[in-house]
Amino acid sequence: MIGANQRFPPPGDVALVTMSTNLGRMTGYLGSYAVLGLLLLAGALVFVGAFGANRLLRPANPAEPAGKRVAYESGIDPVGGNWAQMQIRYYVYAFLYVLFAVESVFLFPWAVVFADPGYGAAVVAEMGIFVAVLALGIVYAWRKGVLTWS
Amino acid sequence: MSGADVLLLALGAVAVGAGALVVTTRHLVRAGLHLVVCLGAIAGLYLVLGAELVAWVQVLIYVGAVVILLLFAVMLTRAPIGPADDLDRAAWPAALVGAGSGLGLAALFVSAYGWRAVEVAEPGTAGLMGDRIFGSWVLPFEVVSVLLLAALIGAIVVSRPDIGAKDAKERAR
Numbered sequence: 001m002i003g004a005n006q007r008f009p010p011p012g013d014v015a016l017v018t019m020s021t022n023l024g025r026m027t028g029y030l031g032s033y034a035v036l037g038l039l040l041l042a043g044a045l046v047f048v049g050a051f052g053a054n055r056l057l058r059p060a061n062p063a064e065p066a067g068k069r070v071a072y073e074s075g076i077d078p079v080g081g082n083w084a085q086m087q088i089r090y091y092v093y094a095f096l097y098v099l100f101a102v103e104s105v106f107l108f109p110w111a112v113v114f115a116d117p118g119y120g121a122a123v124v125a126e127m128g129i130f131v132a133v134l135a136l137g138i139v140y141a142w143r144k145g146v147l148t149w150s
Numbered sequence: 151m152s153g154a155d156v157l158l159l160a161l162g163a164v165a166v167g168a169g170a171l172v173v174t175t176r177h178l179v180r181a182g183l184h185l186v187v188c189l190g191a192i193a194g195l196y197l198v199l200g201a202e203l204v205a206w207v208q209v210l211i212y213v214g215a216v217v218i219l220l221l222f223a224v225m226l227t228r229a230p231i232g233p234a235d236d237l238d239r240a241a242w243p244a245a246l247v248g249a250g251s252g253l254g255l256a257a258l259f260v261s262a263y264g265w266r267a268v269e270v271a272e273p274g275t276a277g278l279m280g281d282r283i284f285g286s287w288v289l290p291f292e293v294v295s296v297l298l299l300a301a302l303i304g305a306i307v308v309s310r311p312d313i314g315a316k317d318a319k320e321r322a323r
Contacts, residue, residue: 109280137302
């Protein structure tokens with residue numbers, strides 16, 4: 001979606017152009033997201049329509065046999081609570097994910113500009129240093145055996 | 151009132167309502183899920199205000215990663231973690247701090263901009279951000295990588311006490 005806002009709305013689509021004009025001063029920018037919003041709205045309407053039609057058309061005669069609302073595990077009655085304490089190693093994986101998501105955030109602006117005139121090999125080297133410093137973290141985790149599943 | 155104003159008001163109402171649910175729900179996991187709605191609405195606010203890259207970063211980092219980290223942290227704490235009465239504490243200090251900082255920020259905002267119209271900046275696209283970062287803010291960008299590395303190693307050392315203990319034993323030898 002990012003950087004693609006020049007392509008929307010498609011030329012000749014009168015309804016979308018009118019809508020984006022109604023969205024005020026930032027016509028091209030907000031208008032491009034109006035297309036996305038309309039798509040999401042249409043998707044939600046399909047969902048609501050399908051389930052609404054299902055509710056209207058189906059016969060409503062639920063049976064209540066004994067044990068219908070009891071949870072089961074593979075056909076056996078459950079033992080204990082449904083919440084268990086997790087191991088800390090899951091948290092380390094989640095944390096690794098956050099860090100590399102933050103790293104990827106900086107890759108997006110870099111990927112857009114690094115080939116433009118005025119940015120040479122220096123900009124590529126700068127991103128290389130950034131990724132290399134973070135790769136040290138992965139090497140550390142690897143050497144300390146955090147990534148192995150014992 | 152333009153379409154952008156209506157969108158801002160609606161998204162702001164969603165964000166404030168979801169934020170109120172985050173702090174009033176009795177279920178920690180539901181608080182995390184309400185936080186998804188709240189942060190998503192804030193991402194929508196960024197989008198309407200023209201900060202395109204920041205909006206999608208908000209979705210990727212906060213809605214995607216930070217909420218997952220938060221839910222994992224909740225699941226780490228103890229079992230069971232259903233609705234808990236003994237986790238409650240007096241609400242008035244938090245209400246005081248929240249209301250105070252909210253009013254302070256609102257006063258700061260009004261005194262800075264008043265009620266006059268402010269020129270809308272050009273949309274903060276990825277290209278513009280890349281131009282700024284790699285044009286004039288390269289050193290802070292590289293320092294960010296060191297900060298992330300420190301956070302990563304710190305999280306590993308804190309979460310795995312056996313690593314630090316083993317090193318200490320080797321050093322003592």
